[in-house]
Each structure stands twice: as structure tokens, then as C-alpha cells.
Amino acid sequence: MIRRIKKLLGRYKNYEQILITPYRSYATPHHLYLSGRVLDNAPLKIKQKQNFFKTVKNTYKQFDSFEIPEAEIELRLPNGQKFSTQTNGEGYFVFDKQLKENLAEYCNEEGWLQFELYYKGELYPKTNLIADPFEGELLVPDEKAEFGVISDIDDTILHTGVTSFLKWRLLKNSLFTNAYKRIPLKGAAELYQKLAIGLQETSRNPMFYLSNSPWNLYEYLKLFLDHNQFPKGPILLRNLRGPFDSTLKPEKPHKQRQIINILESYPHLKFILIGDSGEHDASIYTDIAAQFPNRILCIYLRSVQHKKQMQRVKGIIDNFETTPVLMVNTSEEAEEHARENGYII
Template sequence: MLKDVLQRLRLRAKDPLQIHGYQSYGTDEHLYLLGRALEDEGVDLEKTGIASVFNNAWHQFRSDELPHAKLKIRLPDDQVVYTQTDAEGYFKVDQKAEGLRALTNDQGWLQVELAYDDENQKRFIKNNNRFSGQMLIPSEKAEYGVISDIDDTILKTGVTSLLKWRVILNTLFTGVQKRSPFKGASHFYTKLHQGKSGDAANPMFYVSNSPWNLYKYLEAFIKQNDFPKGAILLRDFRTPFDRTPKPEKPHKQHEIRNILKTYPDMQFVLIGDSGEHDADIYIEIAEEYPDRIKAIYLRSVNHEKRVFRVRGLLEKFELTPALLVKDSQTAEEHAREIGLIQ
């Protein structure tokens, strides 16, 4: 915080620039890249201690974005795409392309290089102006896709606590190294990623209502706890003073529909929890796409009224297998019974 004051008084140099490339998804003929241009606030997720963790959280939310910055994106075949950030520093490339699958690695990830493309930019840019971005193209061997929530589904968060105080405390004062996954969750997800054949490389999509400010934090958690790598789809952090139009559809519904539309020939497994509205959202999606959802798994959270409500919803739902489970082992056993995993 002292650093911010010194910079405003011009007693300290401005922070260098960086580009966050988010893990997105696309197809052989559809390039879809997301990210954000912003100043490097010195966030270091490997640091421990309450002061360091709080400092990281503060600077993740108090980000200095680069509005209307010109960017250049280079694909592995040296094809170049140009784009520009919006008023909040976000960029999105959403366009037709050809032959993208041939440029991916064995897990279906297209690696791209991001750079600032402004000759008038005089400030120091990190990494020699070379930053990474990634886009997932599902393997042709894929048997189905997996769409999962994050909070209280794979990451112990506390979204059902009064005024979400546990979420706030965990975010501000708990480092990513000390955040706990649910027992057996990463093993279950790995099995789903491998599929019935054992090497299907089924695509993973992590969809959360968490803001993009926590992208690096959640990316580190997923990697650190051995969950399969996948597209991470968060939302813009809105404030009471935000003047941008509010989305017509809630974030999760919008993102899940986009995934299903992007891969019209693929079926999906949906995973969430009973803490908020995952049951309502997933049932709505399954009714809208009755032949596309292979199974729904909802982790039972420690909240009697919400569990009771979700159990009532599932008792009336018969379109596809839908289970309220207390642990990952129960879900894994069911997935094996219906032929999703080995």
C-alpha cells in the first residue's frame, strides 16, 4: 500500500507491464483467446505468512489494468493476430481460423505468444515483451467433456457461511499452498479425464463465479493439487459503481451453454455442489439439452436446508443420472457403474 502512495507522488517508478493469458477453449476452426493486460503488482503466490498473503490478495483485487492497449498474438506457425484491450484491460479474440489442431501438443493445448504492440510504450515491459496464452482443443479421442464448479466442489471455500465470511477470510488470509481440496476429488477428476479407455484426454472446464482477479490463485490451486489441466472460466468483478451493462444471463449458464454450442457432438458430465444454485442450473441445462448430459454429480455441503432442497429437486428429475454425494468415492463408484471411467 505504501508503494501505491509513493507511485502517486512520483517517488517510485511505475510497475512494469505484463499480460495474463487465460486458459480458454476452441476448435480446429475457431480461435478463442482470453486474457488481461495489467501492471505487475508483485504478486507472489509462493510467499507465505499472513502479511504476504493479504498483500497478494489486496493487489489481485486492486489491479491497474491497461485500457485500450494494442496487443499482438503469435501462433506456433508464426501466424499473427492483432487485438486491443477494452476499458478494463481485458481482451478477447473470437474468430474463424484453419488448421489449429495441427498446432497443439499431445493434450490438445495450443500455445500462443502474447505481446504489447505499441511503439509509443516507453515503460519497461516484463519478460522481453513475451507472455504466454493457451487454448484447449479437445482430443479426437475424447469420450465426453467435464464441466465443474470450483468453490466447495473441488476447493473448500465456505460459500454457505453467514455473509460468506469464510470465503472472505480464506481469500484474504490463506495462501494457495494451505488451501485444501476435497478428499479424493483430484483422483476422481483424473479418472474422468482419462475416461473409459484410460487415455481419452477428456476436456476439462472449470466454471466459477469467482472474479478474474483470482485467476492465477485458482490456476495455481488446480495445478498444485493435481487436478487435470483445463479451461478456467471466471467472471468480471463488478462493483456497485460499475457502469458496464449487466449480463443478460447468469455467468455459469452463459458459459456452459457456450461450451455445449462449441462442441455440438460432445456429451458432458456436470459437477457442482448443493451450496448455492448448481442444482438448478444443471437441471435447466439438462432439460434444454436432454441428450447431451451423461451425469450430474453434486457434492453435499454442510447445510441441512440446502441439502434438503436439492434432494427434493433431484427426486423429481429423471432425464439423466443425477446424484447428491457426500464424497468423491461415491461419485467415482457410480461413474464406473455407468461406464464413464475404468
């Protein structure tokens, strides 16, 4: 509480601990884009066996963040290159660099590039540098990939209740349920594993995960995906806009902007889009397919139990002929379609 009051008064500068969280992102052989955040917070510790009150405490900690603005961060790549940047007022940083060297040469067998981040700001006598260096990873898709997969998270692979009345089920699931106890939609992990392999013997097809959840829930969602054995892929969330945020609001929705960025990053690659019929995935995905008519192999939309939403979605997809759109009730239906169309074995 004392730290919070000092922060509001602009007198909070003697940081107790430095935590750099790089987000899983993606790159091309000659262009990297990675982001993350620098906080004066202890690392989040979500345990498989913890009581309700500990879960609520973890949730509170994810949103009660102490950002470190104007912090200098250094990025070091395996090839010896170094880059520096500073965090913004909310503690976020971005590295967006064009490179001459081929990053793919430094990736592991699954296409992940390991990198290091160093905090270069002032360290006070009692400041705890939680790690030195902080480690992260970027995906550089294999040139032998057959296609990519871009998937929504909410109500597509993880039941959130986003269509529930007043969003009460969404709040309960996202804020008051342990990540280890969240149950993925049946068969989703197995389907994604098969799509990642495609017709090959190794997992070369890149997976991208989208959500309208804020970056505050990054560690939570990363833990859920890893624990339930979904293929590893970049996790793309969004910034929370506060009531006094004076920056321009983006013209396009978060998901639409992210999908376009991915498509433009890999112009040689075609994609499968996976979402749900609960909110706006149907309109966003069909708009993307119309804009990039030769790039989208198919669209899978999971059905949700919401009559009005289902009627709206059917009105969008019934006369859409640019690319196949399949409304599915189970993962098995999507898997059968993928197998019939030669996407998986």
C-alpha cells in the same frame, strides 16, 4: 498511493511495467476464443512458505490492479498467423477468431495449443516489459474424447464456505489463506484424473473449471489446481461489476452462460456436470440438462452441511428425470457411479 491518486485524476500514463496474463481457454479446430488482461503490475509471487502478512499482501495486490486501457496486443499462433486487438477500459482483451487452418495440427499430445502475445503499445524509458513474448495455451479437445467434464470449483473441489453465515468463512479461505495450504476435498483430484482418462490410456477427455470468483483470483486458483494435480483445463471466472458499471447485466448467470457456450462449441460431445448443493448449481445444471436432454450424461452434486439448502436442492432433483442426478457425500460415491455406468475403468 501516488500512482492511485494519479490514476483517479486521469494523469497516470507512464507505465512502470507491462504484465499480460492470458487465461487458459478453449478452442475448436477452426475457432479460437481467448481472453486475458494487461496490467501495470508485477507478477504475483505466491510462495509455499510465506507468513500471514505476505499472504494478505498478495491478496491486496490481486485486487489493487492498475489496468492498461486501449493497449494494442498481438497474438501469434504456431502456424504463423497474427491477430491484433485492444484492451477495454478495465485492461481486458478478447480474441474471437474463425480460422481456415486446423489448429489441432499444432497441438501437443494433450491437446494444448501454445501461443505468444506481444505488447505493441508505447514503451516509456523506464517501462519494464516483464516478458517478450508472453506465452499462453488453449485447449483443443481431441476428436477421440469420449465425453467432457464441466466442474464448479467452489465447495466442489475446493472448500470455500460459501454457505457460511455472512460468508465469513468464504472470505477467510479465499482472501487470507495461502493457495498452497488450501486443501482440496478428499479424493477429488483422483476422481477427476480418472474421468479425464475415461476408458482410454491417455487423458483425452477435456476438463473445464467454473467459478463465480473474479478474474483477480485467476493465478491463485490456477496454482491451487496445478499444485494439487487436477487435470489441466480451461479456467472460467467472471468480471467484477463495480457500483458505477453502466453496462447491461447479462440475462443468464455466469455459470449457465459458460456451460451453454461449451456445449455449443462441441456439439458432438456429451458432458458430465459436477457441482455442489450449496448455492445454485442444482437449478442451473438441471435447466441445462432440460435444454440439452441428450448431451448431459449425469450430474454429480456434492452435499454441503446446510439444512435449508439441502431441502431446496432435493425439491429440485427428486422429480427430475431427464438425466441422472446423484447427490454425493464423497468422491468415492461419484467414482462408483461413473464406473458402474462405463465412464471410467
